[in-house]
Amino acid sequence: MDTYDIIIVGGGGAGLRAAIAAAESSPKLSIALVSKVYPMRSHTVSAEGGTAAVLRDNDSFDTHAKDTIFGADFLADQDAVEMFINEAPGELIQLEHWGCPWSRDPDGRMSVRAFGGMSVNRTAFAADKTGFHMLHALFQTSLKYESVNRYDECFVTTLLVNDGRVQGITIINIYNGQVEVITGKAVILCTGGGGRVFPFTTNAAIKTGDGMALAYRAGVALKDMEFVQYHPTGLPGTGILITEASRGEGGWLTNKDGYRYLQDYGLGPPTDEPVHRKMELGPRDILSRCHMQELEKGRTFEGPYGHYVHLDLRHLGENKINEKIPFVRELARKYIGIDPVYEPIPVRPVVHYMMGGISTDATTKTTLAGLYAAGETACVSINGANRLGSNSLTECLVFGARAGRSAAEYASAQSSPSSKPLEALARDEQQRLDQQFLRKEGGKERIATIRQEMHKTMEEGVGIYRNEEAMQKTCNTLSQLRERFKDISFDDRSSIFNTEVIAALELDFMLDVAGAIAHSAANRKESRGSHTRTDFPKRDDENFLKHSLAHRTVDGPRIEYSPVTITRWQPEERKY
Amino acid sequence: MISPRPDKSMLYYPKMPATWWLRKRSYFLFMLRELSSVFIAIFLVVLLVQIYQLSEGPKSYTAFAQRLGSPGWIIFHAIALLFAIYHSITWFFSTAVVLPLRLGKREIPRNLVAALNIGAWIVVSLVILYLFLSLKG
Amino acid sequence: MNGATATLNITRYLPGQDQIPRSQSYSVPYQRDWVILDALNYIKDHIDGTLSYRWSCRMGVCGSCGMMVNGVPKLTCAVFLRDFYPQEIRIEPLVNFPIIRDLVIDMSDFLDKLKSVKPWIIRKTEKQISEGEYLQTPEELSAYQQFTQCINCMLCYAACPVYGMEPEFLGPAAIALGYRYNQDSRDQGKESRQAVLGSHEGIWQCTFVGECTEVCPKEVDPAAAIQRSKVEITKDWFKSVLLPWGQR
Ligand SMILES: Cc1cc2nc3c(=O)[nH]c(=O)nc-3n(C[C@H](O)[C@H](O)[C@H](O)COP(=O)(O)OP(=O)(O)OC[C@H]3O[C@@H](n4cnc5c(N)ncnc54)[C@H](O)[C@@H]3O)c2cc1C
Ligand code: SF4
Ligand code: FES
Numbered sequence: 028m029d030t031y032d033i034i035i036v037g038g039g040g041a042g043l044r045a046a047i048a049a050a051e052s053s054p055k056l057s058i059a060l061v062s063k064v065y066p067m068r069s070h071t072v073s074a075e076g077g078t079a080a081v082l083r084d085n086d087s088f089d090t091h092a093k094d095t096i097f098g099a100d101f102l103a104d105q106d107a108v109e110m111f112i113n114e115a116p117g118e119l120i121q122l123e124h125w126g127c128p129w130s131r132d133p134d135g136r137m138s139v140r141a142f143g144g145m146s147v148n149r150t151a152f153a154a155d156k157t158g159f160h161m162l163h164a165l166f167q168t169s170l171k172y173e174s175v176n177r178y179d180e181c182f183v184t185t186l187l188v189n190d191g192r193v194q195g196i197t198i199i200n201i202y203n204g205q206v207e208v209i210t211g212k213a214v215i216l217c218t219g220g221g222g223r224v225f226p227f228t229t230n231a232a233i234k235t236g237d238g239m240a241l242a243y244r245a246g247v248a249l250k251d252m253e254f255v256q257y258h259p260t261g262l263p264g265t266g267i268l269i270t271e272a273s274r275g276e277g278g279w280l281t282n283k284d285g286y287r288y289l290q291d292y293g294l295g296p297p298t299d300e301p302v303h304r305k306m307e308l309g310p311r312d313i314l315s316r317c318h319m320q321e322l323e324k325g326r327t328f329e330g331p332y333g334h335y336v337h338l339d340l341r342h343l344g345e346n347k348i349n350e351k352i353p354f355v356r357e358l359a360r361k362y363i364g365i366d367p368v369y370e371p372i373p374v375r376p377v378v379h380y381m382m383g384g385i386s387t388d389a390t391t392k393t394t395l396a397g398l399y400a401a402g403e404t405a406c407v408s409i410n411g412a413n414r415l416g417s418n419s420l421t422e423c424l425v426f427g428a429r430a431g432r433s434a435a436e437y438a439s440a441q442s443s444p445s446s447k448p449l450e451a452l453a454r455d456e457q458q459r460l461d462q463q464f465l466r467k468e469g470g471k472e473r474i475a476t477i478r479q480e481m482h483k484t485m486e487e488g489v490g491i492y493r494n495e496e497a498m499q500k501t502c503n504t505l506s507q508l509r510e511r512f513k514d515i516s517f518d519d520r521s522s523i524f525n526t527e528v529i530a531a532l533e534l535d536f537m538l539d540v541a542g543a544i545a546h547s548a549a550n551r552k553e554s555r556g557s558h559t560r561t562d563f564p565k566r567d568d569e570n571f572l573k574h575s576l577a578h579r580t581v582d583g584p585r586i587e588y589s590p591v592t593i594t595r596w597q598p599e600e601r602k603y
Numbered sequence: 604m605i606s607p608r609p610d611k612s613m614l615y616y617p618k619m620p621a622t623w624w625l626r627k628r629s630y631f632l633f634m635l636r637e638l639s640s641v642f643i644a645i646f647l648v649v650l651l652v653q654i655y656q657l658s659e660g661p662k663s664y665t666a667f668a669q670r671l672g673s674p675g676w677i678i679f680h681a682i683a684l685l686f687a688i689y690h691s692i693t694w695f696f697s698t699a700v701v702l703p704l705r706l707g708k709r710e711i712p713r714n715l716v717a718a719l720n721i722g723a724w725i726v727v728s729l730v731i732l733y734l735f736l737s738l739k740g
Numbered sequence: 741m742n743g744a745t746a747t748l749n750i751t752r753y754l755p756g757q758d759q760i761p762r763s764q765s766y767s768v769p770y771q772r773d774w775v776i777l778d779a780l781n782y783i784k785d786h787i788d789g790t791l792s793y794r795w796s797c798r799m800g801v802c803g804s805c806g807m808m809v810n811g812v813p814k815l816t817c818a819v820f821l822r823d824f825y826p827q828e829i830r831i832e833p834l835v836n837f838p839i840i841r842d843l844v845i846d847m848s849d850f851l852d853k854l855k856s857v858k859p860w861i862i863r864k865t866e867k868q869i870s871e872g873e874y875l876q877t878p879e880e881l882s883a884y885q886q887f888t889q890c891i892n893c894m895l896c897y898a899a900c901p902v903y904g905m906e907p908e909f910l911g912p913a914a915i916a917l918g919y920r921y922n923q924d925s926r927d928q929g930k931e932s933r934q935a936v937l938g939s940h941e942g943i944w945q946c947t948f949v950g951e952c953t954e955v956c957p958k959e960v961d962p963a964a965a966i967q968r969s970k971v972e973i974t975k976d977w978f979k980s981v982l983l984p985w986g987q988r
Pocket of ligand 3: 802803
């Protein structure tokens, strides 16, 4: 049994930022950083476009706040948003001091670019590999803190809760399959999103919502889970993302007639140069819906992976493409054999980001004493019903740092948990893992089959357009899948690097997350942000200007509501 | 610090097969360079002996020079020369990597830099050869 | 699907069961737009759940999926089946590393090496956050930018015969990252890094095979970093010998 003051689960942007913040707030604290992959493999690595903060004189905290709240369709907590925006510039500069290779203006300052839904250029970037550079800068910087003890390639299976507070975790050491206990006075969950509950997603294989399920099972509510962001420009088939920066730099979306169709949906007029919040720089939820309407009108292309439209970058010219969005060219050439300098790129909306997550307050605290959450896995909420692109990397930094500090403060005031009750809890967990996963024999369901069926029902029921009937069906299918999951079979009974067991544990977590999404969606009888219902096409502030909270019960999710904090920006119609 | 590591006793440590350097041209060239050092070393020893013989007077020097005229030694020297040339070429390619030349914003292609280096080297060698021959004549 | 199949011969090794690695052959449906990783995932999902390998981003940026493909180190999410079809394809774990299982190698050694080159900004005097960013011109950025692109995929280590023979060698990526910080205009820690880079296990082991640069999927050019470090360290050494104290 290893003992620490603070345990951080997740080595992505949020987790590493939290680890450094905790280490800096008190060198006396011992910190465990647990991650199921080497930290530099975390999904933050794939973020391309950039990260937003008020860095220039032509910008102000108020405009960034307004853009964010407006983008969120007023479901964001405005006090949290303001706090987030105030701390954002400092975090980006901190990262600059830690060596992040930001792109620069000729005078040496960090450059900023346009991004969807933002009314000024405020997205700082490191070419079009922003997340990659941020993650590596954070990871490499974290190596200098001796109090941070890493547990690489260790999979967290449960939170140990005793006496009303979280006191540790159990892990499976992937190298040898052993179940081990790590105790801590505070636990911070930074496990990222769960886009992998859907079939077409920009998300990496590891994004299976583990942290959300961990908290959910420990009795913490999941907030606003129905809000799932589709990104309008993913590659058909693989779902690989073509960054919004390609539109920020001036790319066009065209349908099969070569027509810039967004002008038909109130986003016009079309201009040659990109205009903030217009046309291709409209917010993601609206752009994704426009795509679906084009599909209905029969104006999209049909390919082996379904419908798609074109993202046309040809008019930007080779030089601009190479300088500003080289990775877009690399991805298009490598993965679909298309050079965007000469040909348009086929794109379609794909699941990208989960606005919802573990319910926390602005200090990152959850309702369970000692448990904190930050990054995509958490819901503070600053993203409300639709996140603005480039706010989430910043969110990882601001709330990662806050979580590190909050947990450090809390842990410093706590005494060490007593090991007896934790040992008993760990034995129970060992038994559960042995029975259902590690030593399970027999069974006839293939893991991949259940996963595929979950994907299918999620796309059908809680995709871009939703309605009562389809959502009910998805809720039912999910509970059947939950039953069938009990009968899964394993090919691999080895204890060494058993990725099949890990895949099963992830599927187990995903089924919980999927259930929370579907039930929260079915209960919200309005359209807001990314949640669009054909049977309730209007926003309903009267009844639904509130956060949904999904609680886990034996009979499936129970949905409750909590108020949204409105301070200076009164809800108005969201028009671009 | 990292806590869990794979258990060393469970790992498989692959051995490099004896012929690994035949698999790829660059590995072969690498082995050649390693091998060539033997030739170059012998060449240098011979050179030292030669200088020593020179100091011993013309008689012993001529005797030594005659022995070097045997076919075996000529082949040895030919090989040593090839290796020396090969080393020089490697050197020129590596200088092109070490000192990237820029023309405005663009880096001059490295092969071009190396080619220019080698060209200059050939010219200088020819000049020396010419001086040598004309001195002799 | 047209019924065409592609054949992959994959190295398997299960400690405790296999004495030495063996090869196992699998047929998968041939799809023109599949990368090797798609074929591995197909095998894992539908044919044999025991096959073990690492992957995550499937877009060439997380660095997890490096393997030997027909003897050449590659990111398997970035090579297509069609580049080999209809030939059989040999998939092996990256060479020069101990094997944990099947296609999974032990790279913990690299993490220690990475840390030893101090891959973080070292300052004599820190600037406060409130004073803003360190200014850095695009030219200053381009002096080191290339060397920031490393995704730690370990392909260069698999290509390096020196590392194969001498596992103590710091190796291409770790040296490139040390060099990256040395070249960063914000950094003042070069001296403390040179001790490691210039040590016995450091740059002098390299004999300019150049394969690291050949196989690097991100155009990092570690060979250049190594050669340039040699020149820099030599220059520093001459300076320290030739210049009187205080003038360095
Ligand atoms: C393709 C793409 C592009 C994006 N581009 C942008 C952008 O331009 N701008 C922007 O602001 N945002 C962008 N985003 C969103 C942003 O990248 C993510 O929201 C953010 O990186 C999430 O970071 P994180 O630290 O919360 O989680 P992650 O980086 O996903 O890290 C999660 C960590 O948790 C660990 N973990 C998870 N489960 C377990 C478990 N059970 N046991 C142990 N460890 C576990 C993982 O190993 C990992 O280390 C993009 C997202 C995608 C998919
Ligand atoms: S230098 Fe290139 S090949 Fe080596 S680890 Fe980095 S990205 Fe991979
Ligand atoms: S899976 Fe990430 S690099 Fe291949």
